[in-house]
Amino acid sequence: MGFIIRDNTILEKYQEDGTTEVFIPEGITEIREKAFQECRTIEFVQIPETVTFIGESAFIDCSNLKKVIMPTGTVLMERSCFMGCHQLQEINFPKQIYAVYEKEYGIEILLSAHFII
Numbered sequence: 001m002g003f004i005i006r007d008n009t010i011l012e013k014y015q016e017d018g019t020t021e022v023f024i025p026e027g028i029t030e031i032r033e034k035a036f037q038e039c040r041t042i043e044f045v046q047i048p049e050t051v052t053f054i055g056e057s058a059f060i061d062c063s064n065l066k067k068v069i070m071p072t073g074t075v076l077m078e079r080s081c082f083m084g085c086h087q088l089q090e091i092n093f094p095k096q097i098y099a100v101y102e103k104e105y106g107i108e109i110l111l112s113a114h115f116i117i
Helices: none
Strands: 003-006 010-014 021-023 044-046 067-069 090-093 112-115
Parallel strands (some): 090 112
16 A cells, blocks of 8 residues: 555555555554545545544545544544545544534535444
8 A cells, every 4th residue: 555654653645556445554643634635546444543643634635435434542633634525424433533523624425423432
């Protein structure tokens, strides 16, 4: 996969390689701003339990993204994480997430949101 990782813990960028499913490696603690910007082939992303921070616009304009599996622990998400993800249908939110607002986080059309308790 096309991950650019700094210090073995920070996912700086994902370079699209045509795959539709992305499994972010265990041990990553942070997904940087615009890390997945305009990755148009991705349909599914699984974020590992180790991630505690998702930067602004991390998945912006991933126009075919349909499902995201989030970690179950506390996650801080900055604004516009999913802006332009018009196919997004399902996100499993962790039990503690900081202020998800539809407008700010770009969650425009969401058919199913599960809060893991």
